[in-house]
Amino acid sequence: MTYLIDSNIFIQAQNEYYCMDICPGFWDFLSERFHSGELISIRQVYDEISHKDDPIYEWVKDKKSFFSTVDDEATQRNFGRDADLVVMVDCQIPADDLVVHFL
Numbered sequence: 001m002t003y004l005i006d007s008n009i010f011i012q013a014q015n016e017y018y019c020m021d022i023c024p025g026f027w028d029f030l031s032e033r034f035h036s037g038e039l040i041s042i043r044q045v046y047d048e049i050s051h052k053d054d055p056i057y058e059w060v061k062d063k064k065s066f067f068s069t070v071d072d073e074a075t076q077r078n079f080g081r082d083a084d085l086v087v088m089v090d091c092q093i094p095a096d097d098l099v100v101h102f103l
Helices: 008-013 022-035 043-049 055-060 073-092 099-101
Strands: 039-042
Touching: 008 022, 008 043, 008 055, 022 039, 039 043, 043 055
Parallel strands: none
Antiparallel strands: none
């Protein structure tokens, strides 16, 4: 099974329980899982976590290949399907600022 991870995995790990100088094994685990294909992420996550000079950037700067682009036709088609689902669900429940922001 492959898991898609977001920037919060990197940020919370570094800022809370798994900071790199205390728990380097966690970061080795992430690298191993990216290499095996069990973990993936997207380029927007890379852009978010590589914008400042900190331990996360030091770890990720030579791992850009772990982060896939999402501009291919199939992915965009799926994004459209997901947006349609959000609209459909939104019609059944009161409007929510997060739904509007998502779209």
